[in-house]
Amino acid sequence: MTTVSNLIAALMVGGLALWAQWARKSRAAEISLWVLILALSFLTLLVGVLLVVTSVSGAAASIVPGRLIRLETIGMLVAGVAGLGLCVPPLLKILGRSRGGKWSEPPVFLALWLFVMVLFTNNLVGILGFEQVTSLGARSLGEGARLSPTTVLGTELPFVIVAVCGVGLGVRRNLRQTLARLGYGNLSLRGLAAAALFVVAALALSPVADRVFTLLQPELSRRVGHLSTSLFGTGGMSPSQAVLFALLLGVGAALGEETLFRGAVQPVLGIPLTSVLFASMHLEYGPSVILIYLFLISAGLGLLRRHFNTTTSFTAHAAYNTLSVLIPYFLGSP
Incomplete structure (x- = not known):
């Protein structure tokens, strides 16, 4: 099940990456990508706020340890605020109030946004909440089972999919150019x-x-x-x-x-x-x-x-x- 979810997530991120490459030469695609990222950032912030309400009410205390809830909450809040902040330079570029620089280019903008989302909503929460995560089995770290070929494939293949889509295979580059860019x-x-x-x-x-x-x-x-x-x-x-x-x-x-x-x-x-x-x-x-x-x-x-x-x-x-x-x-x- 984890392998399937990893592949689905990779295809979604890969699709966003191809969209970002298309947005380099299409103003409509650039604006729609910005709107989507803005909406996802706002949704992330909203989830963080809802987690604050849940933590205060104690509704999830019997299911998830309080420390893990707090980490998830902080991660969502920070990622949401940072994601919204990252939307400012592309907006100024779209409105013509800035020529835009490297950080407002659609592929770079998306890369930074994904960096923030993955780092704060998943990685740091998983690391800082290591004790609670492993005891609950909330994340599939594989404890008690040696890595299998299927697990390795399901973990690493999504990385390859995201990479080749991220550099524009089929949209901006052919296979030879993609390998050269990588x-x-x-x-x-x-x-x-x-x-x-x-x-x-x-x-x-x-x-x-x-x-x-x-x-x-x-x-x-x-x-x-x-x-x-x-x-x-x-x-x-x-x-x-x-x-x-x-x-x-x-x-x-x-x-x-x-x-x-x-x-x-x-x-x-x-x-x-x-x-x-x-x-x-x-x-x-x-x-x-x-x-x-x-x-x-x-x-x-x-x-x-x-x-x-x-x-x-x-x-x-x-x-x-x-x-x-x-x-x-x-x-x-x-």
């Missing part, structure tokens, strides 16, 4: 060497990050460790099964995440904002210091994309994920 090209020897250096550095930094996590947040570290073992553990697998599982995680996750974050989003939002979004997507780590490590990983991949291409960052990401699974399996390290 940064896919030849992998040079220098790029391969840079990817290998990244993987070595990331793997060397990983146990340091884990150690800091354990020292600073021991209880959260235990819970996250249990969840991570459930999702990514290779216990009971044969060597061939472990290799296939590692490649599934490595190649599958890298393809979806690099295509979206480094390929489509980074040229618009830049490395810092892209890295914030990338780290916040990893709800399974909760409000932990590991998110800082993930931000640094994303920034490193972003530099590979900037100085080489997305093929290079994909290679590094896939190799890092694959080795992160195989090293503990074959060497017996935690």
Whole structure:
């Protein structure tokens, strides 16, 4: 069910992204996109207000913990207000009171709006409410079940759909132009060497990050460790099964995440904002210091994309994920 809902959400976002590309050359489409985003922002704010009323009345107290309600409420209110604020520059451009800049261009405007919506209404709520979310099972983090090929496909395929639609496949660009815009090209020897250096550095930094996590947040570290073992553990697998599982995680996750974050989003939002979004997507780590490590990983991949291409960052990401699974399996390290 989660896979189906992810695909439906991806198709909806992809449709908005294609609409935004069409709005670059159609004033009617630009105005209608602005009206829709304004309405959705207002609706988000209204939901936040209704959550305030619900919290005050205590109507949902027996269903959802108060802390989670408060986080959902704050997330909706902030996202709604920010979404309405983002609608101002395009409005001034539409009214002819401003020439408009980069931030009022329909695809960039939509990207910023989605960044705000996803960050505040889903990611930060899921991270800050990690304890309540996992205990309620309110979000499908997969606790108690190892990731399956279907789950990986259902998680990563939507990223690819959103990415290719976001850069205008079929509206603004053909397939070759789309791949070029996403940064896919030849992998040079220098790029391969840079990817290998990244993987070595990331793997060397990983146990340091884990150690800091354990020292600073021991209880959260235990819970996250249990969840991570459930999702990514290779216990009971044969060597061939472990290799296939590692490649599934490595190649599958890298393809979806690099295509979206480094390929489509980074040229618009830049490395810092892209890295914030990338780290916040990893709800399974909760409000932990590991998110800082993930931000640094994303920034490193972003530099590979900037100085080489997305093929290079994909290679590094896939190799890092694959080795992160195989090293503990074959060497017996935690």
